[in-house]
Amino acid sequence: MKNIIEIRNLNYGFSKDKKILKNLSISIPKGSIFGFLGANGAGKSTTMKLLIGGIPDETNSIQIFGKNLSGFYPNGFGKIGSLIDSAAFYDHLSGWENLIIISKLRNLPKTECERVLHLVDLWENRNLKMKKYSLGMKQRLSIAMTLLGKPELLILDEPVNGLDPNGMLEIRELLIKLNQEEGVTILISSHLLQEIEKMITHLAIISHGEIKFIGSIKELNELYRYNHIKIGLNHAHKHMNEIPKNYSPKLIDENTIEITSKSKEDIIDLVKKLVLNHAEIFEIKSSAGLEEWFMEITKN
Template sequence: MTYAIQTDQLNYSHGGQLIVNNLSLQVPAGSIFGFLGPNGSGKTTTICLLLGLIPTQGPCIQMFGQQLNDQRLLILQKIGALIEAPVLYPHLSGGENMEIGRLARRVERERIGRVLEMVGLAEEARRRVKTYSLGMRQRLGIALALLGDPELLILDEPTNGLDPAGIREMRRLLAELSQVHGKTVFISSHLLDEMEKLVTHVGILNHGKMLFQGPVAQLHSDFAAGATLEEIFLNLTNEPI
């Protein structure tokens, strides 16, 4: 099996506290991987380590079969990321925000229209971002992450603050990015009902340790046939979401 992300006994401590504990993560290429855990479980820290925002020692992270510490710039060119809320210029239009992103990534101008079409914002490109709903802003953030045509999309809590309609639209968009456009989607979230409707694989993290990872079907067969993802999650972590 080909993996977009692999970590080998990844550890990270801060202030004397172990935040990521011996984490061996395997994210299959082409999957929608739900990275789940209670608040404070180490999800965002792990994502920052994967993106090279926090330095690591030794060859403990591989992306696309290459060591992150050896090929960081080459690897990051294949990744699009959105960490919680996107950084946008509200006084500019959606298209103008995309143009700034395009110049930073040095991609062709035609890519803007294609990406806005993918996220359903082509008709809203001339509107100022300050008039966008929260869901539209999140989709614009994903559009910015897609500008470089990445193989891997890393999203940290992209549905935070969205209403039910916005969450449903985000789920549709992420499924299409995987199934139609061939992206690997790595998404952290605590909205377990939504994750169960979307993901193909899941990893459950608590106190920095991986409690389970694998296909969703395997999770159900290993722990409790007929139980929901939320029920299994609460049983594994023994903590409220």
């Protein structure tokens, strides 16, 4: 199976006049860490609730593991671990006891609780009461709950939201480990672009319920890596008139010009032209990154 999730022309809203999702189409490859990125209110959580059956897919626009949701659930719940919003705990109980309750409800052995606690590095803290867990520890235990039963797919809605930098690092390392060592496909939504950029292999960018980009990180790089190139050179203002208008030159400061290009050949041609005009170039760098790309894509 190439794609573990297929969404085709999904529309959803509370009324015909107010659609939350508009012709949404997403393919999520098996074995990927797929970032579902967008601002708050863009439609990420609604899409995820549709995927796990929390909201009915009345148009049969969604397939998971090659099946429509109506044919996939309820038996399919064993193949999926999900965390939408935040997990609920019994604060007066320990992390171990919270996991035992869920494992009993799902008829899973205690060894599963031990396995997932080792995976999320909470075995040493298993007997600590939940009210003493840090936010990062609670988030790791939440993910441990989703891992009970060895799911093939994780659906995580904003799992690093509210965490400090160290907590974000812990969750990121955990998800990469699950993907690379356990072979788990992960769909993760977020609006924290700089953090999510460090772990994803593929992504979709959603804005106001519409997909603005979908593809691999490599494809996004090829499309946007030559946008917003900054050229450091002495007396920048003297060379502004030498740059053709199709580069959209912009004077940033006395030693920096920003240009837009479509390829590395464009940059080579411009640098040659500037050097022949005695420009003293000391730096060329791209300001492109996921945050800049996101702003550019959603703006247009």
